[in-house]
Amino acid sequence: MKIKAFTLAEVLITLGIIGIVAAMTLPTIINDHKAKELQTRFKKAYSILSNVHQRMINDYGGVYSIFIKKDLDIDSNSSLISKKYEQIEAFSKYFNDAKVCEYSNSYLSCSGKTKLAIYKTYTGNKNARLDCDVISDRAINTSDGMSFFFGSVNSRNARVYIDTNGTATGPNRLGFDLFAFDIDKNDKIVFPQNIGGGSAGAYEDDEELGGIVGAVNVCSLSEQASRYNGFGCSEFALLDKNPDNQNLSYWKNLPK
Numbered sequence: 001m002k003i004k005a006f007t008l009a010e011v012l013i014t015l016g017i018i019g020i021v022a023a024m025t026l027p028t029i030i031n032d033h034k035a036k037e038l039q040t041r042f043k044k045a046y047s048i049l050s051n052v053h054q055r056m057i058n059d060y061g062g063v064y065s066i067f068i069k070k071d072l073d074i075d076s077n078s079s080l081i082s083k084k085y086e087q088i089e090a091f092s093k094y095f096n097d098a099k100v101c102e103y104s105n106s107y108l109s110c111s112g113k114t115k116l117a118i119y120k121t122y123t124g125n126k127n128a129r130l131d132c133d134v135i136s137d138r139a140i141n142t143s144d145g146m147s148f149f150f151g152s153v154n155s156r157n158a159r160v161y162i163d164t165n166g167t168a169t170g171p172n173r174l175g176f177d178l179f180a181f182d183i184d185k186n187d188k189i190v191f192p193q194n195i196g197g198g199s200a201g202a203y204e205d206d207e208e209l210g211g212i213v214g215a216v217n218v219c220s221l222s223e224q225a226s227r228y229n230g231f232g233c234s235e236f237a238l239l240d241k242n243p244d245n246q247n248l249s250y251w252k253n254l255p256k
Helices: 008-060 064-068 078-092 234-239
Strands: 099-101 139-141 147-150 159-163 178-183
Touching: 008 078, 008 159, 008 178, 008 234, 064 078, 078 099, 078 139, 078 147, 178 234
Parallel strands: none
Antiparallel strands: 099 139, 139 147, 147 159, 159 178
């Protein structure tokens, strides 16, 4: 059998085509790997939250009735604040070597880094609205790199937030590595409902809205103006359904 001899030009052209194909597929492979890693961390965090929550129900006879009592309290009742601290302390006891941080802005700074973390929204174009919605001086860092922090008494008293890889590791973005869950009056872990009631700072620099305050738990590419965009992503992340097109995977179609 006669073997064809390739010219140098043909070899170079072939190598060039291979290089182009490799360049086209490599970013996709990298992005898929990052998405899979984020998904794995999310599933683990959700499993841990569910397990700890159930153990607290068994040990204390309830969570909402014992530690939360009200979804919110406009007057920031001191007894509810005390209960919130008790909830965080009790929650931390179910981890080996977990650290409860008690610094100012602890949910941003208890990462071993001197620079405060900044969380972005689901679409990535705005800083997320967390400052008034979180107990700022308590956060739990686990030995496997997760961070748990809790909703403030006067805004999100029934809420638990999870940073699935901790504040020291990016992307620090709602719907990517930061997720929100609520505890209802029946001690069920539920997904934050997409309802109205955002604060005056929920939207920024958006003339189309005309000052209207929108929902606080959204998850959509269309919510570019909302600083709460991403708090509603937990359900879509667990089901692996894209919020804007549920025929697509959530994790394989994260916003750029």
